[in-house]
Amino acid sequence: MSHSASNMDVDVEFDVPKYLSEERQKAPSHLQQYFSTFEDLYERKLWHQLTQHILEFFKQPESGPFQVSIYQQFVAEWENKINRLSLVTIALQAASQFKDAQASVDFLQHIITKVDTPESKDVYVLAVMEAAHFQLVLGQADQVKKVIDSSEKILDGFDSVETAISASFYRVSAEYFKSQADYVQYYKNALLFLACVNLDSMPTAERMERAYDLAMAALLGDSIYNFGELLMHPVLDSLTNTEHDWLRTLLFTFNNGDIGKFEALGPHFSKQPLLQQNSAALNQKICLMSLIEAVFRRSGDNRVIPFGEIASETRLPIDEVEHLVMKALSINLLKGSIDQVDQLVVVTWVQPRVLDKTQIDGMRRKLEDWNNQVKKISTFVGQQGGEVFAQ
Known part of the structure; x- marks a missing residue:
């Protein structure tokens, strides 16, 4: 992959400046200074600064045509000096330049091998998940599922990982699903x-x-x-x-x-x-959501609901109400019981939910009502108790 690997007697100090000089001449004028900086930092062995400048260069929109060559001919010369996450980040950017998804997968195999070590298992997940993205493009869904499952097990072993690694895992998993x-x-x-x-x-x-x-x-x-x-x-x-x-x-x-x-x-x-x-499923779903909302709007001490009210809320015939409530109970949207004789539903629990602004406002009004009730009771007790409750 690199000059040093393919021809051990090449003078790297001579070879790298020559390569960078040739690439600089091909580059647009506003990118040329990067190549001079690369050469300077490389010769001074300032690997961290050099890595940062490579990452910055790869972010430039017009750097695309140079990325694969720079990785294979230049970065590969000193890749063992690079932070593993940065190495994979640079390689992923280069991999996206190939027109053919299989070429991207083949390119990333080298990187995957490099980071498949006990110390860099989290970065290994980043590399294999991004390779899986290209495998999905190639229709290799079964292979991708295996990668997702094995990567999930690896990530479960970490207390925390870099956000970029989590983002990659969830993005490619979402693509697969x-x-x-x-x-x-x-x-x-x-x-x-x-x-x-x-x-x-x-x-x-x-x-x-x-x-x-x-x-x-x-x-x-x-x-x-x-x-x-x-x-x-x-x-x-x-x-x-x-x-x-x-x-x-x-x-x-x-x-x-x-x-x-x-x-x-x-x-x-x-x-x-x-x-x-899916219109039938959507119709059932809106009826269930209507049922949940009807229960949610009621106060905690008013959760015995007649079939007739549920029929009215959900616009269902009364003989379909029991089936709807049984469905809600079976999928844990509600907990409670059905009184078939008196045609009542006794609700003891509603699935917790994230509320939108309108529902939050409804909750605020409930709290205000409750607060007013408490004040009334307090005033009544104060009046009836006379001096016993005097402050």
């Missing part, structure tokens, strides 16, 4: 990825795509009934005033269990075949 139409796992991993990155540095188109995919996963995931985390995430704002704005509105509609609004948004479903194909 998206390819498998596993909405629940995609939703989980995509949100964890977003927690690891700075949204402001993400291109607008990518932000929109992620928001769209997350919205679809939230709607179609068969065990996702709490959208709060996504609704409060700024990524969702990237759908505002776009052709997918209705999808954002639909998420809030589901979270509020608003069946009327859900039916009003129905015509938009034709824009997305997946929603049309």
Whole structure:
């Protein structure tokens, strides 16, 4: 891979300056000073500073055509002197320059071997996960799943890892689960990825795509009934005033269990075949969300609900209410019991949820009401108790 490896009697001190000089002449004028700096730092053996300048150079948009050559002809000469995370970061940037995904995988194999040591297992995860990204492009889904599973075990052994490593793991995992139409796992991993990155540095188109995919996963995931985390995430704002704005509105509609609004948004479903194909599941989901919201809005001492009220809230025939409540109990959205004789549902617990701003305001009003009740009782006791309660 490097000159020193292929021809041991080459004078490296002579060879490297010659290579850098030739590359400098090919580079755009505003990038040429980097090559002079590379040569100076290399000759002075200032490996940390040299690494930082390579990383900085690789961030320049026009450095792309030089990256593979610089890695193979120059960085490979002193790669043992480089911090392992920086080495992989440089190599990953170069790997993305290949037109062919298989060439990227082949290029990364050398790096994977370099960092497959007990001291750099976390960085090894970064390298294999990024290689898995290219394997996914090649359709090697089974191989990618093995990499995800083994990487997860390695990361579980660490108390903490660099954010870049976590971000890579969650991003590629999300890509895999998206390819498998596993909405629940995609939703989980995509949100964890977003927690690891700075949204402001993400291109607008990518932000929109992620928001769209997350919205679809939230709607179609068969065990996702709490959208709060996504609704409060700024990524969702990237759908505002776009052709997918209705999808954002639909998420809030589901979270509020608003069946009327859900039916009003129905015509938009034709824009997305997946929603049309899953209309029965979506109908059941909005009814369940409506049930949860109805319970949530009630005070803790008012959780005995007649079938008739549930039928009214969910717009279901009364003979379908019991089936809906049994479904909610079976998937742990609620805990409680059904009184079939008197047609009552006794709710003892509701699944905790992340609240949107409207729901938080509702909670505030409840607390205010409770506070007012306490004040009234306090005043009454004070009046009735006379001097016993005198302050």
